[in-house]
Amino acid sequence: MKYMKNMRVAILGYGNIGKSAEQAVLLAPDMELTGVYHHNDSLDSIAADVVLICTPTREMGRYAELLLAQGVNVVDSFDVHGDICMHRSRLGAKAIAHRAVSVVAAGWDPGTDSVMRAMLLAMAPEGVTYTNFGPGRSMGHTVAAKAIKGVKDALSMTIPMGKGVHARRVYIELEEGADFKEVEASILADEYFAHDDTRVEVVESVAALNTVQHGVKLVREGVSSGVDNQQMSFDMTINNPALTAQVMVSCARAAVRMQKQERYGAYTMIELSPISLLPGDEEDLIGKLV
Amino acid sequence: MKYMKNMRVAILGYGNIGKSAEQAVLLAPDMELTGVYHHNDSLDSIAADVVLICTPTREMGRYAELLLAQGVNVVDSFDVHGDICMHRSRLGAKAIAHRAVSVVAAGWDPGTDSVMRAMLLAMAPEGVTYTNFGPGRSMGHTVAAKAIKGVKDALSMTIPMGKGVHARRVYIELEEGADFKEVEASILADEYFAHDDTRVEVVESVAALNTVQHGVKLVREGVSSGVDNQQMSFDMTINNPALTAQVMVSCARAAVRMQKQERYGAYTMIELSPISLLPGDEEDLIGKLV
Numbered sequence: 319m320k321y322m323k324n325m326r327v328a329i330l331g332y333g334n335i336g337k338s339a340e341q342a343v344l345l346a347p348d349m350e351l352t353g354v355y356h357h358n359d360s361l362d363s364i365a366a367d368v369v370l371i372c373t374p375t376r377e378m379g380r381y382a383e384l385l386l387a388q389g390v391n392v393v394d395s396f397d398v399h400g401d402i403c404m405h406r407s408r409l410g411a412k413a414i415a416h417r418a419v420s421v422v423a424a425g426w427d428p429g430t431d432s433v434m435r436a437m438l439l440a441m442a443p444e445g446v447t448y449t450n451f452g453p454g455r456s457m458g459h460t461v462a463a464k465a466i467k468g469v470k471d472a473l474s475m476t477i478p479m480g481k482g483v484h485a486r487r488v489y490i491e492l493e494e495g496a497d498f499k500e501v502e503a504s505i506l507a508d509e510y511f512a513h514d515d516t517r518v519e520v521v522e523s524v525a526a527l528n529t530v531q532h533g534v535k536l537v538r539e540g541v542s543s544g545v546d547n548q549q550m551s552f553d554m555t556i557n558n559p560a561l562t563a564q565v566m567v568s569c570a571r572a573a574v575r576m577q578k579q580e581r582y583g584a585y586t587m588i589e590l591s592p593i594s595l596l597p598g599d600e601e602d603l604i605g606k607l608v
Numbered sequence: 609m610k611y612m613k614n615m616r617v618a619i620l621g622y623g624n625i626g627k628s629a630e631q632a633v634l635l636a637p638d639m640e641l642t643g644v645y646h647h648n649d650s651l652d653s654i655a656a657d658v659v660l661i662c663t664p665t666r667e668m669g670r671y672a673e674l675l676l677a678q679g680v681n682v683v684d685s686f687d688v689h690g691d692i693c694m695h696r697s698r699l700g701a702k703a704i705a706h707r708a709v710s711v712v713a714a715g716w717d718p719g720t721d722s723v724m725r726a727m728l729l730a731m732a733p734e735g736v737t738y739t740n741f742g743p744g745r746s747m748g749h750t751v752a753a754k755a756i757k758g759v760k761d762a763l764s765m766t767i768p769m770g771k772g773v774h775a776r777r778v779y780i781e782l783e784e785g786a787d788f789k790e791v792e793a794s795i796l797a798d799e800y801f802a803h804d805d806t807r808v809e810v811v812e813s814v815a816a817l818n819t820v821q822h823g824v825k826l827v828r829e830g831v832s833s834g835v836d837n838q839q840m841s842f843d844m845t846i847n848n849p850a851l852t853a854q855v856m857v858s859c860a861r862a863a864v865r866m867q868k869q870e871r872y873g874a875y876t877m878i879e880l881s882p883i884s885l886l887p888g889d890e891e892d893l894i895g896k897l898v
Contacts, residue, residue, distance in 0.1 A: 545850035
């Protein structure tokens with residue numbers, strides 16, 4: 319199968335995700351990388367059909383609006399679950415006004431996990447879905463642990479105990495003169511850790527534990543057509559930034575295709591058809607995958 | 609959350625799948641069951657927005673065309689993998705001509721497994737996907753075993769050995785006077801069984817082994833953004849007709865919604881957005897699932 323490299327893709331932001339996205343675009347058979355932009359670069363007249371916004375979450379909305387106003391499609395990995403609806407409707411208005419498409423919250427959770435949760439619900443409308451994260455590094459909990467007085471560096475790992483229950487293991491380096499018992503008590507009392515089985519351990523070097531490995535196990539125990547005990551699960555162990563960036567790159571295709579179909583607006587991944595994420599011809603993909 | 613029962617659904621065919629579909633429609637918060645039609649019933653002026661075609665696969669195309677010609681949306685679980693593209697384009701032409709929507713090959717394989725394969729490919733574009741079926745009853749192999757001379761009744765179970773390799777266990781009742789060794793040799797030589805590790809066993813009653821339990825394990829070992837060893841799997845153990853029917857009922861929503869959006873044509877499940885399968889308000893679903 320031959321592909322045309324006819325989708326021009328640019329990247330904004332060059333941290334973990336931006337660097338992985340660069341690799342994913344270079345490996346995509348249908349894409350041409352037309353630029354990598356840093357935070358402070360000018361975004362006027364970007365020569366791209368779609369821009370992958372790989373900045374910190376809180377800056378994504380502002381950059382997306384700037385680009386959509388030029389009629390350029392955008393993809394972001396906005397990950398504050400509670401604010402996704404607001405983010406989507408803000409960018410949706412801008413996208414419609416400028417005949418462009420924005421894919422928001424593209425990644426694995428939110429993102430492909432959201433798609434799995436939607437599919438599991440369509441397969442078993444009654445029942446319970448458990449989302450078990452890890453084992454892997456939790457960004458939010460790591461930041462919370464680092465903010466505790468007396469902590470020089472920290473890494474918080476999420477350990478799944480099943481049925482959506484998580485344990486935390488917090489590895490810390492102490493500031494000189496800090497008292498372990500006091501620091502430990504502060505961590506255990508913190509809202510981020512107070513509700514889980516949390517253990518704190520002092521290590522020589524947090525940097526030496528560094529890992530971007532993460533995972534998830536989604537379990538649904540439910541009812542299909544009135545029949546109980548339908549058991550379904552989705553499980554993965556992955557390099558976190560590599561998967562997030564890859565999913566963003568796949569979503570870039572959906573953005574460009576939906577613009578061509580004049581379906582302007584902002585979409586989360588559960589609003590996209592899976593086939594629109596893939597390179598190649600529709601009939602070929604249907605023959606191969608269905 | 610309150611739902612309006614404003615989607616009128618009818619069922620055509622009343623075998624295993626039709627009976628399960630009846631339960632699924634009755635349990636759906638947004639659907640009204642307006643009729644169950646048998647094979648020989650008249651299909652003129654059906655009072656439904658969408659009809660679930662639960663007949664044998666080979667009759668689905670003919671019934672779908674009859675209904676689409678009346679502008680009625682249809683969902684089928686057409687399951688001959690190699691003929692799906694042809695079936696889809698045949699029904700697509702009819703659907704477009706009559707401003708209706710047809711969802712084809714709705715079920716779990718083809719169906720939700722197809723969606724999983726597409727998502728796994730979007731997440732890790734290079735790599736290998738293994739589809740491991742079972743343990744469960746294989747319809748095709750059961751029919752093949754029953755056709756062997758000397759076999760009174762048969763049940764062929766598919767046993768997954770991993771990496772897409774399957775073993776077969778064939779339970780048979782012999783016709784009076786039939787020779788086991790001859791029957792066994794015929795089964796082992798049959799094209800359906802010749803390539804797998806197959807064992808044949810005589811039982812007193814095949815009916816006593818009857819089960820509709822089935823399952824699948826989809827495994828992808830691939831590369832995201834150039835990073836190797838991304839490990840993903842989807843696993844389920846389910847009641848087969850209950851899941852097939854439930855997925856068809858969920859796809860009925862997508863058919864009706866796409867007709868309202870004037871997106872006429874025939875679609876496989878990888879062409880549908882997951883959100884379109886679910887009852888309720890878009891923003892509510894996004895808030896809950898993403």
